[in-house]
Amino acid sequence: MQRILVTGGAGFIGTNFVHYVLNHTDYQVTVLDKLTYAGNESSLFGLPEKRLTFVHGDICDSALVDSLVGEADAVVHYAAESHNDNSLSNPLPFLETNIMGTYVLLEAVRKHGKRFHHISTDEVYGDLALDEPQRFTEHTPYNPSSPYSSTKAGSDLLVRAWVRSFGVEATISNCSNNYGPFQHVEKFIPRQITNIIDGVRPKLYGSGENVRDWIHADDHSAAVLLILQRGGLGETYLIGADGEKNNKEVIEAILVGMGCSADDYDHVTDRPGHDLRYAIDPSKLRTELGWTPSKADFAAGLAETIDWYRNNENWWRNQKAGTEAKYFAAGEQLHVPDSLGLQLSPTIHGQGA
Numbered sequence: 019m020q021r022i023l024v025t026g027g028a029g030f031i032g033t034n035f036v037h038y039v040l041n042h043t044d045y046q047v048t049v050l051d052k053l054t055y056a057g058n059e060s061s062l063f064g065l066p067e068k069r070l071t072f073v074h075g076d077i078c079d080s081a082l083v084d085s086l087v088g089e090a091d092a093v094v095h096y097a098a099e100s101h102n103d104n105s106l107s108n109p110l111p112f113l114e115t116n117i118m119g120t121y122v123l124l125e126a127v128r129k130h131g132k133r134f135h136h137i138s139t140d141e142v143y144g145d146l147a148l149d150e151p152q153r154f155t156e157h158t159p160y161n162p163s164s165p166y167s168s169t170k171a172g173s174d175l176l177v178r179a180w181v182r183s184f185g186v187e188a189t190i191s192n193c194s195n196n197y198g199p200f201q202h203v204e205k206f207i208p209r210q211i212t213n214i215i216d217g218v219r220p221k222l223y224g225s226g227e228n229v230r231d232w233i234h235a236d237d238h239s240a241a242v243l244l245i246l247q248r249g250g251l252g253e254t255y256l257i258g259a260d261g262e263k264n265n266k267e268v269i270e271a272i273l274v275g276m277g278c279s280a281d282d283y284d285h286v287t288d289r290p291g292h293d294l295r296y297a298i299d300p301s302k303l304r305t306e307l308g309w310t311p312s313k314a315d316f317a318a319g320l321a322e323t324i325d326w327y328r329n330n331e332n333w334w335r336n337q338k339a340g341t342e343a344k345y346f347a348a349g350e351q352l353h354v355p356d357s358l359g360l361q362l363s364p365t366i367h368g369q370g371a
C-alpha cells in the first residue's frame with residue numbers, strides 16, 4: 019500500500035488519523051474534504067508536504083471521487099455530518115453526505131477494485147440501560163435513535179451490501195466517543211473547556227446521568243490503521259477503550275482540572291431522544307488483531323486536551339461565538355432540576371463572558 023485517500027481528513031478524527039499515519043508509516047496521503055463548518059485545513063499545517071495532498075471537494079462529486087479513488091491504493095472514509103444536535107435541527111445534509119456520499123465512494127471503489135475502510139459509530143446500536151451488564155458487540159442489532167445515527171447505520175448497511183453483492187474489499191469499524199486535539203467546539207468536551215476559558219459555566223444536558231465510552235483519538239487511529247492493514251475483508255470491528263463515564267463526572271473532571279469548583283456548571287435543556295448509555299466490548303479487536311489502547315488513562319488524556327485548547331485558541335476562537343449562537347437558536351435554556359435549587363449565574367465566579 020502506498021497511497022491512502024482519507025475522506026474528511028480536515029475534521030477532528032480524520033485529522034488525527036492523518037497525523038498518525040504520517041508519523042507511523044511511510045504512506046502517501048491524499049485528503050478529500052469539503053471544508054464544511056467542521057473542517058479546518060489548518061489542522062494539517064506543518065505535516066510533511068511531500069507526503070500529503072489536500073483536495074478541497076465533496077464526496078458526493080462522483081467525477082472527482084472516481085479520479086481520486088483511481089489514484090489511491092486504499093480509501094479510509096471519515097467524511098460525514100457528525101453532530102447529533104445538528105441532525106435534529108436539519109437532517110438533510112446528513113442524508114446527503116452520510117448516505118449519498120458513501121454510495122458514491124462505494125461505486126468508485128467497486129469500479130477500481132480498491133480496498134475500502136468505513137468509519138462508523140457505536141450509536142448505530144442505539145442505547146443501553148445504565149445497569150445492563152452486556153456491552154455492544156459486533157452482533158448487537160442495529161437500533162439507531164437520531165437522524166445522525168440512522169444515516170450512519172444506513173451507510174454501514176450500504177457497505178455490507180456492496181461487500182456481499184459486488185465483492186467490494188471493505189471493512190467497517192464502529193467506535194465510541196473520541197476526545198483529543200482538533201475537535202470542534204460544538205462537541206461536549208471542547209465546548210466545556212472553551213466555555214471555562216471564556217469564564218462561562220459549562221452546560222450539562224438534563225440530569226447528566228448519560229454515559230459515554232471515551233477513547234482518545236490516537237487510540238482510534240491506531241486501531242483503524244491495524245484494521246486497514248490486517249483486518250478480515252467483510253468484517254466489522256468495534257473500537258473502544260473501556261472508558262465509560264457519565265457526563266456529570268466528565269464535566270466535574272474538566273472543571274477541577276481547570277482549577278474551578280466541581281459544581282460550577284449549569285443544567286440545560288436535554289437533547290430530544292438523548293441516548294442514555296453507550297458501551298463497547300472491544301474483545302474481537304483485542305483478540306483477533308492484538309490491539310490495545312495506549313492512552314486509556316482518561317485523566318491524563320483530559321489534562322493534555324485541556325492544555326491543547328488553552329495553547330491553541332487561534333485554532334478554535336473563530337468557531338466559538340457561532341457555535342454558541344446555534345445552541346441558543348435551537349432553544350437551549352437553563353434547566354434547574356428541583357433537587358438542586360436555584361443556581362442561575364451564567365458566569366464562573368462572577369467573571370464576564
Ligand code: NAD
Nearest residue numbers: 026028029030031052053054056057076077097098100196
Ligand atoms: P467532524 O465533523 O469533526 O469532521 C467531518 C469532516 O468531514 C469535516 O472535515 C468536514 O468538512 C468533512 N465533510 C463533511 N461533509 C463532507 C462532504 N460531503 N465531502 C467531503 N468532506 C465532507 O467529524 P468527526 O468527529 O471527525 O467524525 C469523523 C467520522 O468518525 C464520522 O464518520 C463519524 O461518524 C465517525 N465517528 C465519530 C466519533 C466521534 O466521537 N467524534 C466516534 C465514532 C465515529
Ligand code: DAU
Nearest residue numbers: 100101102139140141194195204205206221222223228265
Ligand atoms: O458515540 C460516538 C458518537 O460520539 C459519534 O458518532 C458522534 O459523531 C459524536 O459527536 C459523539 O456523539 P455524542 O452525541 O455522544 O457526542 P456529544 O459531544 O454531542 O455529546 C456527548 C454527551 O454530552 C452526550 O450525552 C450529550 C452531552 N452534552 C453535549 C453537549 C454538546 C452535554 O451534556 N452538554 C453539551 O453542551
